[in-house]
Amino acid sequence: MPRVDTQKLQIPNKTYRSWQDMLEILAQFARVPIASINRLSANQLEVYCVNHNPNNPYRVGTALPLNGEQFCETVLKNDKVFRIKNALESSDWHKKSPVVNLGIRAYLGIPIHWPNGSPFGTLSIHDVKPNQFKPQVLELLSVFKDSVEAQLTVIYQNQKLQRNNEALMSRIHNRTVELASLSYQLDQEASRRKQLEREVHYQQYHDIGSGLLNAKAWELESNRLINQTDLYNQEIAVFYVGISNGARIQTELGAEALDNVIKQLKEKLGRLGHFKQIVARPHSSDIAYTLVNPISNSQYDSTIQRVLDTTSQEFQVGENSLRLQAYIGVSVTEPHAGQRNLGVTVQARQAMQSAQESGKRILFFDEASIDSGTRFNRMESYFMESLRDQTLSLHFQPQVSVHSGLWESATTSVHWDHPILGSVSELSINQMCDQPDLADAMCQFLVHKAMETAVKWRKHNPDFRIAIKLSASQFASKLLPEILQTNLNQFKLPTDAIELEISEKNLVANEAALSSALDDLSKMGITLTMSDFGHGHASFSYLKHSPFKRIKIDKSFTYNLQHSSEDRAFLYSLMQIIEKLKLDPVLTGIETQEQEQWLMQFNTPFAEGEKYQSPIDSKEFEQALSRQALSIQTYSAIR
Template sequence: MGHLQAEQLRQKILRFVAVAILLTGILVSGMAVTQLYSETRRHTELLTSVNLLHQAQRVDQRLQRLGEARSGDTRLDTAMQRGLRTELQSAAFVIPDAHQYLLHLPSGDHLELSVETSSSLPLTSLLARFSTEQPAHQFTEQGQWVFFQPLPLHHSWALITLIPARQVALPAYRVLASALLVILFVLMAGMLLATRAIRPLLQQMDLSEKRLRHLTEYDQLTGLPNWSQLHSRLGERLAQAAQDPTQQLAVLFINLNRFKVINESLGHEAGNQALRQVAERLQQLLPAGDLLARATGDEFLMCVQICEGQPEIEPLVQRILISLKQPLVIQQKTVYLDATIGISLFPDHAPEAETLLQHADAAQMRARQSGQGRYQFYEADMSARSLDRFELETDLRAAMQRQEFELFYQPQIDLQTGEVSGAEALIRWNHPTRGRVPPDQFIPIAEETGLIHPIGQWVLEEACRQACLWQEEGHELKVSVNLSALQLNNGDIVDVVRQVLQQTGLSSRWLELELTESYLFENFSRSARVLKRLRLLGVSLALDDFGTGYSSLSYLRRLTLHRLKIDRSFVKGLPDDPGDLAIVNTIIAMAKSLSLEVVAEGVETAQQHQSLLALGCHTSQGYYYAAPESAQAFRHRLATFRRAEQY
């Protein structure tokens, strides 16, 4: 988003600079024209004065010659008037509509030297303004320029010239018109050149705007609209559907399952290829005119219009689930995905886009809880559950700081001796308002949010610290701690265990780590390496909930385990259920062949206890012996049991 704003700002600056340059050019051109006009007019007036001075000198010389020829007689007789007119007309100064007079200042007598004898400005009205003491000057009077030029030799005579003001300014206007034409030509040429030069930049800016719009509105990996564009277009569809009661809209929230496995095992590029193939399949199934978008990660959104008389949405949802279950070929490997889909309907579930999307997400989460490859319509209580889960997550983040977690311990009993051989540490959350929150409610949230790492480390530290306290009181017991798949996938789990053992001072032989089958066999190579490093620390390793996952003899032989824990679902049917009896007997026999101990979980009756004892099970735990309890209560319970000597 920051890149988009920067590009938009750059384009605005370019436009501003272009407009500023154009306006500056116009302003400078106007100033230049004004200055040129002023200078031209001034020089025109100056040239007029210079020419009139030249004429005055010629008249003065003529009077001098005439006077010498007439022995000083300088009267303006007819011959003299004719000679002066001839002299002036031969001068190289001709101004249309100009009138010239030779004025005798003392007497006021004057001689009109122009060819035309009519003047629009009578000279008699100006006589009072002239005297012999005045130097050459000019002024305007009634729209005409009046030039007063005394003769250099005959000071009592002056040459008076009347010129219309338009004749004086005409050269300036001509120069101005020429200058304007030149400037207009230059501006047009400059604009043409600038347009040709800027056109590629403008085209590039247009492409940049389109590219930026595509970046902000479309997913770059799949080419589908992104969340923001779908939200906007969904609002438009809802507004249209609200005007037609026969129309209904369905929002499908599609979440891919096992996508994380592809990313982690084959790499992010393989994950990208999988997303592109999924997008292509969804586009092929998308009804014409409907919307498909990629939300985030492995989530897609689909908005489908349902008109009266058309099939319901469920056939389309089923086709989507079937299509996404088909294998994908990525990097010459066949991989499998499936999806869970949440569905919300307009106007049944919500009238606006944001709420519809939230409801579809809540329905998708419910579908995931029910199992993979399912779909679920939104139900009214889902929003309340989503809000409750959100509040639970918020409280979970503060639980460690408020010291609301507590470890409970359930004893593990040696069936041969009846003595306590160990204890399994089980976390409990004492919520200030909800009371005690069961682990199955907050552990999944901790795994999704990543809080499982600090919580898991705290459990490990607290269990080891408690084991040290029991040893100080004479009870040397092995403590078992559950590790989640996320903790085991963390690259530093071995270092965490080593550091906890060093800090608490507990010997590694008194610590057992319980692992899940799902982690061990989904990524077997990594599992084997991590277990080998943990085994080198000296801790014991147990496989929890054995028989419910992907266990096989070949894998068990390659893993450095110590014990198998039979899942409570198989113990529950003992001794009456022949199937459970056969399974438990097989597990115990297999474990013995692999030199592994067996722990039976969920023992609740004496009959189950006797059956396990008869089958040769080593250890058991369950409510038949004791419920999980606090460290203090467990300490008192130890007084009723003897510690087994097998460790």
């Protein structure tokens, strides 16, 4: 970058006036007739700014030759403060020009620098009589010097920035000239990149061509409004406008022409409601409005008419006048419908498509016109996306050995927080997983995640197990043994690192279909667990010959343990039978010390419940497991 020539820098008028005021104050404070700022040029000093005093012999523009006769020359030469209290008493100065010709007797000067260190000149005061110059005068002189140098810094930096910008612009110009010769070859590449840029931005939150929200952002924002308005008994209406000749406009006139049409349409429609609204471009030829708080359909008449009139107008794109072939779909939320209202954006688009197919300009969404499974299919689609993107998570609840207090194993539960659907219950997930395709995909996810976690946790406890809860469809899957064996090999785990869990109710309802599958899994060495046991679905004779090794007793028995002697007697008998069958009993729902104390009368009781730990994510669980392992090591070392 070019250097700044400080000799050519001009002092702005506003800065110069501030220096003038500064010199007046300095002269008055020091009680001297002369205060000046002198600027250094190539071969002389120039009086640049002086105070106004009739006794001041210096005038702006007076040249002071650098001939060894000037006080200020000494300041610059030594680059420090220079003071003469009485020049007549100085053998070096009593015959010099300022003393002889101008009658100067006392002098106090200080150097001034540009920010790059080069000298600007001096700031000085003169007196026609001897003067000791009090310390306060020197202090004020130094303060004014700092002020002047600060202003010089601003001037210098502005000039430097300007020169840098000029140099940069010159480089840009030169580069532009170089690139001009390549413009023809880059035209096609630029078109391709422009299309790619559109796709990238489309996947974010705004449509690049119109600046409106894209489909994803529109659905998220609409669902957020739905969740809010539901609380206040308000209503959401969605107007979805589809331009059926949009593709032809884009083909004949270009993508920018269609962008221009969408922007004009948005500008002409303006605000469609009196309250909050969201405007989006869900697809290239569509524009959609989400309106808050239209209370009844009678209030839509003026809005509908406005949309119909506006879409019938001519649109000007360059020299072309266009008419749109627009179809409108409208959908309105239902009072207190909760999660069902989250499909209102999809419904509006479906209504628009129905209008287009039927040739009608506008249609309201009709619940009876679609299959009742639409919303569930939408949830399935989201679920498959979440499985593919690995956005599901596993939480874990420990199974505790009551006598030792150690966490021996953990039971999995699936957590799904979707940005649109919110938190989806495990029951809903299990219902979806009854379908074979979803069941296999979910089974692969559960097994892989569980074994991946088991590898980490068995470093803290080599015998630790993770129990995976599966549905009847997943147990019956022919892919399950292969999934298990593949993951066991991948993670180099023994079969006792995991156990598979199925509820008593699911087992009995599908006993015939699951019998051979359970036997095959048992032969592999996989521990099988029956959960929610105790409601009479499975007989004890079945348990005697079944492949199950662990029985988890339903938590409803635990709840009544302290309040019902009959339930205590029943549970006592149940525990004894399970132990006599040489099965491991696990009592679930333990919440109190009394419940745990009752359980300790049995030989090998295991427990699960809020008393020990509610389900937590893998990071928290591993931290707790690590602390437990450390405690065991510390105890062993002490012994």
